[in-house]
Amino acid sequence: MIPDTMKAMLLTGHGGIDKLEYRDDVAVPRPGLGEVLVQVTATAKNNTDRKAREGLYPTRKGEVASFRMGGNPTLTFPRIQGADIVGRIVAVGEGVDERRIGERGLLDFNIYASARRDINLTPDYYGHGADGGFAEYVALPSDQFHHVDNSDLADAELAAMGMCSYQTALHMLTSACVTAGERVLVSGASGGVGTALIQLCRIMGAIPYALSKPEKADVLLDLGAEAVLDRSDMDSFVERIRAETGDRPIDAVMDLVGGDMTDIFIDSMIFDMNARETYPRLSIAGASGGNISEILWTRIYLYQVQIFGVSHGTREEAEQLIEWIREGQLRPVLHGAFRLSDLHRAEDYFVNRGSNYLGKIVIVPDSQWDEHGQPFALENV
Numbered sequence: 001m002i003p004d005t006m007k008a009m010l011l012t013g014h015g016g017i018d019k020l021e022y023r024d025d026v027a028v029p030r031p032g033l034g035e036v037l038v039q040v041t042a043t044a045k046n047n048t049d050r051k052a053r054e055g056l057y058p059t060r061k062g063e064v065a066s067f068r069m070g071g072n073p074t075l076t077f078p079r080i081q082g083a084d085i086v087g088r089i090v091a092v093g094e095g096v097d098e099r100r101i102g103e104r105g106l107l108d109f110n111i112y113a114s115a116r117r118d119i120n121l122t123p124d125y126y127g128h129g130a131d132g133g134f135a136e137y138v139a140l141p142s143d144q145f146h147h148v149d150n151s152d153l154a155d156a157e158l159a160a161m162g163m164c165s166y167q168t169a170l171h172m173l174t175s176a177c178v179t180a181g182e183r184v185l186v187s188g189a190s191g192g193v194g195t196a197l198i199q200l201c202r203i204m205g206a207i208p209y210a211l212s213k214p215e216k217a218d219v220l221l222d223l224g225a226e227a228v229l230d231r232s233d234m235d236s237f238v239e240r241i242r243a244e245t246g247d248r249p250i251d252a253v254m255d256l257v258g259g260d261m262t263d264i265f266i267d268s269m270i271f272d273m274n275a276r277e278t279y280p281r282l283s284i285a286g287a288s289g290g291n292i293s294e295i296l297w298t299r300i301y302l303y304q305v306q307i308f309g310v311s312h313g314t315r316e317e318a319e320q321l322i323e324w325i326r327e328g329q330l331r332p333v334l335h336g337a338f339r340l341s342d343l344h345r346a347e348d349y350f351v352n353r354g355s356n357y358l359g360k361i362v363i364v365p366d367s368q369w370d371e372h373g374q375p376f377a378l379e380n381v
């Protein structure tokens with residue numbers, strides 16, 4: 001039976017972790033037209049949870065803000081965050097086949113502004129413009145809650161393959177028109193998007209070179225990286241890349257770090273233009289290393305470097321990824337799980353962890369913990 005109220009973590013305003021309130025009296029949503037009601041078993045954390053909470057999508061004036069692609073802010077308070085949701089359908093709204101009740105699924109996290117399958121011009125998402133998965137139940141569009149019944153994938157592992165990382169990664173590659181045989185540099189390689197990029201490069205037949213820390217190299221090589229370069233020494237970066245590629249330039253850079261590194265990444269593509277067969281391309285979807293970079297525009301236009309800003313992706317890309325997950329072509333990289341009631345500690349761990357771990361953190365409702373969280377518990381961190 002579906003209760004009237006549920007436990008949920010409410011974001012009550014922009015600010016610190018104290019803006020997250022754990023409540024046990026939140027109304028369980030009712031599925032509307034074309035929606036399903038999902039009992040949540042696991043929701044992956046993403047950087048955007050923190051950025052939206054702290055208002056870290058700055059305008060030029062540096063004011064606290066969240067993004068407002070459609071013109072108006074869609075983040076209103078209180079809001080339940082959490083984008084990459086896994087769970088089971090427990091009820092359906094009007095127009096949805098009742099036989100879907102019981103299905104396990106993974107959400108395509110986008111709130112699409114139109115039915116177009118090939119473009120997504122105003123990226124917004126569940127957990128930002130509408131309530132997300134840091135709760136026991138959530139109402140979601142039925143066509144974006146994709147059935148995935150692979151028995152070898154635990155719910156927490158499936159959440160770790162959420163679209164916020166995987167769809168962004170795929171859209172970075174498709175924007176830059178990466179093709180089989182191309183050498184692709186991946187920065188921030190051990191994170192959610194980076195680990196997705198390495199795997200997707202291999203599916204597409206491209207060759208991923210990972211920039212990360214030496215202690216993470218074994219896992220990244222096992223995921224498919226051709227080589228792992230230490231990011232602590234950027235002065236010798238281009239030399240080291242040349243040694244790894246046999247003196248061939250990087251064809252395309254997938255940048256998640258930004259800051260001072262981006263300009264050096266460009267060097268790795270343009271040191272010998274005669275050795276290239278395509279224009280140098282750089283997709284950027286994150287700036288973990290700094291929001292401002294010094295770029296010489298003369299270098300960009302003389303060397304014809306193509307730069308692609310990437311946010312989320314398209315319906316087509318989400319559906320392609322779900323197919324690859326169902327076929328077992330993608331692997332989860334799950335760091336561990338926290339209870340929903342412990343989300344404050346998870347946030348603190350996520351923000352202050354340094355960069356000592358690989359992959360994703362997943363949040364599991366306390367009522368689902370024994371089955372879906374405990375096997376991956378990060379109790380002692």
Ligand SMILES: NC(=O)c1ccc[n+]([C@@H]2O[C@H](COP(=O)([O-])OP(=O)(O)OC[C@H]3O[C@@H](n4cnc5c(N)ncnc54)[C@H](OP(=O)(O)O)[C@@H]3O)[C@@H](O)[C@H]2O)c1
Pocket residue numbers: 046047048164165168187188189190191192193194211212213216231256257285286287288289290310311312355357359
């Ligand atoms: N545009 C979008 O739609 C979209 C979607 C998802 C994420 N993002 C953004 O993309 C970025 C990566 O996301 P994620 O989920 O993969 O993050 P993540 O799991 O937190 O991983 C980020 C990785 O970046 C590297 N890193 C962190 N700080 C760094 C620094 N100061 N200098 C160099 N490298 C640093 C670390 O990897 P190594 O230790 O391996 O170097 C870290 O593991 C974030 O900025 C996020 O906000 C954007």
